[in-house]
Amino acid sequence: MSTLILEGLSxxxxxxxxxxxxxxxxxxxxxxxxxxxxxCGKSTLLRCIAGLEKQSAGDIRIDDRSITGVQTxxxxxxxxxxxxxxxxxxxxxxxxxxxxxxRRTDKSVIEERVAHAAGLLxxxxxxxxxxRELSGGQRQRVAMGRAIVRDPVLFLFDEPLSNLDAKLxxxxxxxxxxxxxxxxxxxxxxxxxxDEAMTLADRxxxxxxxxxxxxxxxxxxxxxxxxxxxxxxxxxxxxxxxELHRKGGNxxxxxxxxxxxxxxxxxxxxxxGVRSVVLGVRPEGLRIDDGGPLKGTVExxxxxxxxxxxxxxxxxxxxxxxxxGKRATFQPGDPVGIAFDATExxxxxxxxxxxxxxxxxxxx
Amino acid sequence: xxxxxxxxxxRWVVLTLGVFWSAFPIFxxxxxxxxxxxxxxxxxxxxxxxxxxxxxVLLFREWPQFLDGLVNSMIITVGATVLTxxxxxxxxxxxxxxxxxxxxxxxxxxxxxxxxxPIVVTIPxxxxxxxxxxxxTHAILILLYAAFFVSLATWILKTFIDQIPRELEEAAEVExxxxxxxxxxxxxxxxxxxxxxxxxxxxxxxxxEYVFALIFTSNEAKTAPLILAEISGAIEGVQWGILxxxxxxxxxxxxxxxxxxxxxxxxxITAGAVKG
Numbered sequence: 001m002s003t004l005i006l007e008g009l010s011x012x013x014x015x016x017x018x019x020x021x022x023x024x025x026x027x028x029x030x031x032x033x034x035x036x037x038x039x040c041g042k043s044t045l046l047r048c049i050a051g052l053e054k055q056s057a058g059d060i061r062i063d064d065r066s067i068t069g070v071q072t073x074x075x076x077x078x079x080x081x082x083x084x085x086x087x088x089x090x091x092x093x094x095x096x097x098x099x100x101x102x103r104r105t106d107k108s109v110i111e112e113r114v115a116h117a118a119g120l121l122x123x124x125x126x127x128x129x130x131x132r133e134l135s136g137g138q139r140q141r142v143a144m145g146r147a148i149v150r151d152p153v154l155f156l157f158d159e160p161l162s163n164l165d166a167k168l169x170x171x172x173x174x175x176x177x178x179x180x181x182x183x184x185x186x187x188x189x190x191x192x193x194x195d196e197a198m199t200l201a202d203r204x205x206x207x208x209x210x211x212x213x214x215x216x217x218x219x220x221x222x223x224x225x226x227x228x229x230x231x232x233x234x235x236x237x238x239x240x241x242x243e244l245h246r247k248g249g250n251x252x253x254x255x256x257x258x259x260x261x262x263x264x265x266x267x268x269x270x271x272x273g274v275r276s277v278v279l280g281v282r283p284e285g286l287r288i289d290d291g292g293p294l295k296g297t298v299e300x301x302x303x304x305x306x307x308x309x310x311x312x313x314x315x316x317x318x319x320x321x322x323x324x325g326k327r328a329t330f331q332p333g334d335p336v337g338i339a340f341d342a343t344e345x346x347x348x349x350x351x352x353x354x355x356x357x358x359x360x361x362x363x364x
Numbered sequence: 365x366x367x368x369x370x371x372x373x374x375r376w377v378v379l380t381l382g383v384f385w386s387a388f389p390i391f392x393x394x395x396x397x398x399x400x401x402x403x404x405x406x407x408x409x410x411x412x413x414x415x416x417x418x419x420x421v422l423l424f425r426e427w428p429q430f431l432d433g434l435v436n437s438m439i440i441t442v443g444a445t446v447l448t449x450x451x452x453x454x455x456x457x458x459x460x461x462x463x464x465x466x467x468x469x470x471x472x473x474x475x476x477x478x479x480x481x482p483i484v485v486t487i488p489x490x491x492x493x494x495x496x497x498x499x500x501t502h503a504i505l506i507l508l509y510a511a512f513f514v515s516l517a518t519w520i521l522k523t524f525i526d527q528i529p530r531e532l533e534e535a536a537e538v539e540x541x542x543x544x545x546x547x548x549x550x551x552x553x554x555x556x557x558x559x560x561x562x563x564x565x566x567x568x569x570x571x572x573e574y575v576f577a578l579i580f581t582s583n584e585a586k587t588a589p590l591i592l593a594e595i596s597g598a599i600e601g602v603q604w605g606i607l608x609x610x611x612x613x614x615x616x617x618x619x620x621x622x623x624x625x626x627x628x629x630x631x632x633i634t635a636g637a638v639k640g
Contacts, residue, residue, distance in 0.1 A: 052534050073540045085535035089553040099539035102549075146539070156538075 002063045002153040002186050003028050004049070009058035011044055011210075018044045020210040022058070029184045033197040035233065036207035042190045045207070046156050049188060051075050062153055078147035079156040082163065084139045086131040086146075093118070093127035096145040103150075117145040120179070137168045144176075148183060155187035161196065173199055194234050198222070206230050228353035231280045231346060237309060240286065240320045242279045242294075243350065246270070255279075259315035261294055265342055270356065277356060278348040283309065283323040285344035288330070292339030296320065298330045312336055390615065397608035404604055419605035423613070426603075427595060430610055433588035438617070439502050440587060441570040444509035448517050448566045449559050451510065456521030456558075457551060461530075478515040486576060493580060500582045508580070509570040517562035524558025525551060560625045571618055588614050 004026040011019040019041045026032050034042040047053040049060055051072030060067050067075050078099075086095050093114050094101075100110045118124050121141040131139055140160060147155060161169045161176075177200055180187060191197055197204050198218040206213045206221065206229070214221060214230045225231035231239045244255040244263055255277070256262045263279065270277070288310065299319060300311040308328040312320045322338060330336065347356040396404050398415040423430060459471060477485065486508060490499075498504040528551060536546045552559075577587045592614060595607050 050534075050538055052537070072537045073542065075538075076540075077538065079535065079538045081531050081535060083529065083531050085529065085531040087532060087536075087550060098536070098549075102536075102540045102545060146535075150539070 004154060004186060004188070005059075005061040005064070006045075006049075007059045007061070009045070009048060009060065010056045011041070011048060011053060012056045017210050019048070019055070022210075022212055024205060024212065024215070026186060026188065029186055031180055031187045031189065031200060031202045032205060033189045033191060033201035033203075034205045034207055035191055035194055035197045036213075037233070038192060040207040041210040042192075042207050043158055044210075046079075046158055046188060046190050049154070050077055050079050050156055075154075076150075076152050077154040077156055078150060078152035079158065080140075080143045080147050080160040082159040084131075084143040084160075084163075086139055086142055088131050090130075091127065092123055092129050092131075092134070092142050092145075095131070095142055096123075096127075096149050098146060099150045113149050114145075117149040120148070120182075121145050136164050137172060140164065140172060144179070148179075148185075152185070155185050155189075157187065157189040157191075159191055160189075162191070162193070169193075169196075176200065195236060198234075204234075206233060208233075224355075225280075225346065226355050228278060228280070228348045231348070231355075235282055237283050237321045239280045239282050239346075240318075241348075242281075242314070242318055242320070243276065244279050245276045246274065257294070257315060258317055261314070264293055265345070265347070270347075274349070274356070276350045278350055278353075280346040280348060281340050281344065283321040286320060286322040286338055286340050288312075288322055288324055288328075288336050289339040290337045292337035294320075294338040294340075296336060296338060298332055298334040298336055300332060301328070301330050303328075310336075312338060314338075393608050393615070394612045397605065397612040399605065399608075401605055404608070419609035420613075422603070423606045423609045426606065427591065427610070429586070430588065430591045430595070430613075433586055433591040434613070436502065436581075436585050437571055437588040440505045440509065440585070441567055443502060443506035444513075444570045445563050445566045447506060447510040448513050449563055451514050452517035452521045452562055453547075453552065453555065453559065455514070455518040456525050456555075457547060459518065459522045460525040461533075474515045474518065478512075482512055483575065487579070490579065499580060500584050502585050504580050505570075505573075505577060505585060505587070508576055509566065509573065513562070513566045513569065516565060517559075520562040521555055521558050524555045528554045564622070564625065567621055568618060571614075 004024075006022055006024040009019055009022040009024075010017070022041075022045060024032070034045060036042050044053060048055045051067070051070065055068070062075070062077075087098065090098065096114045096117055097110045100113065105113075114127070115124075118127050121144055123138065123141055123145060126134065126138060126142075131142065134142065140163075143160065161172050164172060173196055180200070189196075189200060201218055203215060204218055204221050205215050208229050214226045216224075221230060221234045225234060225239075228241070232241070242257060242263070244257060247256055255265055265279075294314060296312040296314040298310055299313045302309040302311070303326070305326065307326050308324045308330075310322045310324050310328060310330050312322055314320055320338060324330070348354065349356055392409075395411075397419050398417070399410070399413055400416055400418070403410050403413045459467060489508075493499050493504055498507075532550055532554070533546050536550050541549065572589060573587070574589045574593065577585075577590055578593075581587065581590070588610075592607070592610050595610055596602055
């Protein structure tokens with residue numbers, strides 16, 4: 001059980017800045033998920049913590065002790081790789097015991113710990129097999145076993161579920177959550193799958209272009225994204241964005257879409273200088289209502305079983321996703337109206353992408 | 365006729381011809397070693413005959429130095445192979461995992477030297493070898509043979525090590541291993557097949573090599589091929605039966621070695637290292 005502090009962590013590859021001044025405090029036993037698009041720096045951050053990459057600037061502290069100059073092998077962290085990185089010439093038991101053998105742990109202790117880890121992960125019958133004789137899910141479990149058997153101070157996961165098929169991924173996600181609840185070890189988990197992030201994390205760190213965009217609990221990020229990037233990244237299907245232009249003064253119904261449809265947002269009180277904004281509403285925040293202020297045409301209907309996603313063409317620029325009931329009977333080509341609750345919407349600055357804090361509080 | 369059938373038959377014909385082409389001379393040498401002098405030169409050749417071990421008895425009675433030559437060949441071959449394997453593994457690892465201008469330059473130099481005829485590089489060494497007291501020792505041939513093959517073996521091993529995912533080493537590093545532990549516990553077992561492939565070249569060369577053995581040995585470290593040459597050039601005339609028996613004995617370890625290691629060469633033991 002440990003705490004982790006990152007202070008002003010930067011990493012450059014020549015001219016390329018992979019990490020730019022990353023600050024992060026991870027509490028004891030906390031499960032942090034790093035999310036972001038490919039190349040955003042999340043794996044680089046993980047590798048810096050592991051010591052597999054040297055940071056260009058900044059400090060990494062575990063339990064308030066700097067590990068910046070400490071070699072990877074002496075950091076006592078465990079890492080689960082995307083490819084599992086199992087040793088193909090060693091059996092499951094030998095793979096799990098690898099770190100203990102390196103540390104010359106007593107043989108009886110190794111056997112006891114390997115048996116415990118294998119039992120915990122449901123690998124008891126497979127300890128004599130080689131990685132090539134295992135399924136993807138079993139290999140993933142072996143990689144987990146190798147990580148937990150040593151009692152490390154920190155777990156690092158680098159997209160550990162991304163090589164599994166969709167069904168197995170969901171199953172392993174549940175198993176992983178149960179395991180982390182049992183073990184309670186401080187963990188940093190990298191993924192580009194925001195579903196995984198939402199279900200596993202105590203807190204999520206959203207990264208983009210080497211910077212942290214926002215840190216918060218899954219619901220904080222979902223409900224109160226600080227900018228367009230976070231708003232668009234978190235949630236599946238993603239938040240709908242509608243660019244609005246200001247007409248007239250600074251009161252209620254002055255905002256309208258590019259095609260001239262007025263959008264009433266009476267409580268906003270936008271500052272007078274703002275001429276255009278981006279309205280963000282999640283699919284479940286929109287509803288199909290003939291009396292709604294936005295008018296469009298149904299383009300695609302996707303039944304999902306528990307709900308139906310209806311894609312409505314507002315104008316050339318905007319195709320909105322609306323979550324409707326599971327027995328929704330819309331057909332492509334149907335003219336529909338769309339309504340939304342202003343309290344579930346967000347306004348973002350068109351230029352900076354930042355959430356607009358209005359005179360009467362935040363836009364949401 | 366079905367094209368697949370034609371291809372199958374064609375393949376078998378080519379394979380049979382290939383095997384016959386390679387194996388027939390060996391068959392003739394080995395079978396002749398069990399023939400009497402008259403049977404060896406019988407026209408047409410005798411494929412069914414009364415075998416005799418006289419040639420082998422005569423070989424070890426009249427040429428006891430051949431046994432010493434075999435022992436010397438064995439020591440030199442094993443020594444050169446082990447030395448090549450160790451140095452090539454280390455060099456192959458360095459070339460595979462580290463990159464710098466100096467390394468590129470050294471790789472270029474290594475290949476350049478290998479391009480030159482070995483005799484050109486080696487003859488000038490003679491005075492130095494003498495001065496160091498290495499002449500007619502096992503050590504000089506071990507060093508020479510290893511030096512000839514270290515470049516080829518290094519590139520074979522570099523290619524194999526390139527195929528070992530770096531993540532395996534990183535996983536081992538995170539698990540607490542030093543660079544040497546990673547080399548011994550991860551890289552070495554996973555490049556065994558590459559090492560065996562490289563060693564086949566060294567073993568075959570070192571076991572059969574004649575010219576450098578002739579130049580650098582005279583008595584103590586004389587290898588089996590030199591004794592074979594002496595048998596074939598004996599003043600009292602060539603004793604063909606003895607020569608064939610000696611050639612057969614010389615063949616035996618190489619055949620055994622190739623049969624022993626063939627499974628290592630064909631087995632891809634990195635299967636299952638990564639996803640899939």
